[in-house]
Amino acid sequence: MKLKREKWKKEYLGRTAVTLAGLFIIVLTLAIGAFLFYKGTATFTSDHHTVAEFLFSSNWEPAQQGSGGKVGAAIFIVGSIIISAFALLLATPFSIAAALFMTEISPSAGRRILQPAVEIFVGIPSVVYGWVGLTVLVPFLAKVFNLAYGYSVLAGAIVLAVMISPTITSVAADAIRSVPNEYREASYGLGSTRWQMIYRVVIPAAMPGILTGVVLGLARAFGEALAVAMVIGKMQAFPKGLLSPTTNLTAEITASMGNTAEGSEWNNALWAMALLLLIISFLFIVIIRLIGKKGADKT
């Protein structure tokens, strides 16, 4: 009896506690999913809108009270997609180049200077990015392109690109670093120049890891709220071009959530947007897993 209690103190108590913590993570994740699903589907169940209307209509006039309005969120969805896509286009080449520099060209300078710089970049709060975008980039774009205001898709994309490029850089650099040195030696042995070695051997070998970084960056761009909301102009219209203002999912949620009554049609539609964000972030994880699996199959 006494021995058992000893053993309980020395082993099972702690073991039970940490197991509970592990299970808590499952409960937490499922709870977030369940609550968002419950709130996010109210638009379709209690307000009787169709999923097609929500996704594809651009008629956004939700009622403040009761129901009867229109909840087409296409403008916000398109805004989110366009801005993150452009951010990715801007950030990816630079990030991969930076990752190549710190792994292949100058590993020592990379480790001593560039790596810490990238880590600091990752740590800068997103409101600070938004604030710099608002005070520097927006007036700058207005001046250069002769606009009334500089709030635009381009401003949002640039702010996001600066924000996500450290993420892509550090993931890509890790992937490139883990390419075995024999690959490089074999390529040099065949008479390649350094660039041929990088381009034909290192990049293809590190591709799954690089793609993972790109998807992580995309996920971060898609879910970012405040930095984009500050520079995008929050205009409820499809963008006419790179220089016109528009709005997106996260900007609309942050701007309106506080002003809507709990349970109103407007409020429910905003929750549906939040659910959409959750689903998309989960999709990104599935994509990353698929990339990882493919990479593992290849080697």
Added chain:
Amino acid sequence: MKPKFHRSSAKTTDKAATVALYTVADLFLVLLAAFTIYIFYRGAVAFKPEYLSFTREGIGIQFFNTIYLVLISLLISVPIGIAAGIYMAEYSGGGRISRFIRTCIETLASLPSIVVGLFGYLVFVVMTGSHWNLLAGALAVSILNIPSLTTVTEDALESVPELYREGSFGLGATHWQTITGVILPAALPRVLTGIVMAAGRGFGEAAALLFTSGMSSDVNFRNWNPWSRTSPLNLLRPADTLAVHIWALKTEGIEENAAQLSDLSSAVLMILVFAFSLGSRCIGDRLERKITGSEPKGSKKAWKRK
């Protein structure tokens, strides 16, 4: 084929590529330097001693709220994160449950913080029937921190050499005694680095706090009774942090010195973030040297996993 021509053009491309890569790397550094200098410059220009006061005119309240909220969130998330990390590294056994937990961790880690904020608003504010409060914000930040703390702990424990474990088992320790007496202390530097990094992220968080801890505070700094609504220590009062304050000033700031206050807030926030980023490096290096008696290895990224 003309090998000679081919060779020289390849060399030219190689040179061009090297130059391009150098340029991009420099661009990165220049951008970061410009960013930092700009933020500190604006902060210095805007600085007035009265802005540091703990009243409506200053950002003292927000500074206090930021530190206090992050501290509370660490009190909640560190035990859970470390415990879950221990479970994943030592007890989960790699079966179906552990794979599912890993999926959950990845899901939590990639959740947009605004979604976490909305969840917190629903569960900690609406469903408890309260108003915006500091505790709800701390809980929301905890949800953001738990996945990274878990992964950091797991990685740290797994990198402890197998010999430590065997030595402890050989002396007759149970698995749990081995973890608390040998493995966790050996992994402590990296765990601490992870905690400091989590704190740094907490300072800058805003989207998750807009609807949980709110965008205002009403505090009397002479009242230190934690049960009073206007006491700075009260957990159930609204509390705007520096990051939220910047957002509020930039979007609906009506005070005439809103621009100066947000400039100064950004600079202060950057100093906090820098201090913690440097701090996590120093703590990690120093503790590693002290405990293992060896030079620190290059810090591995927490989410990197084979």
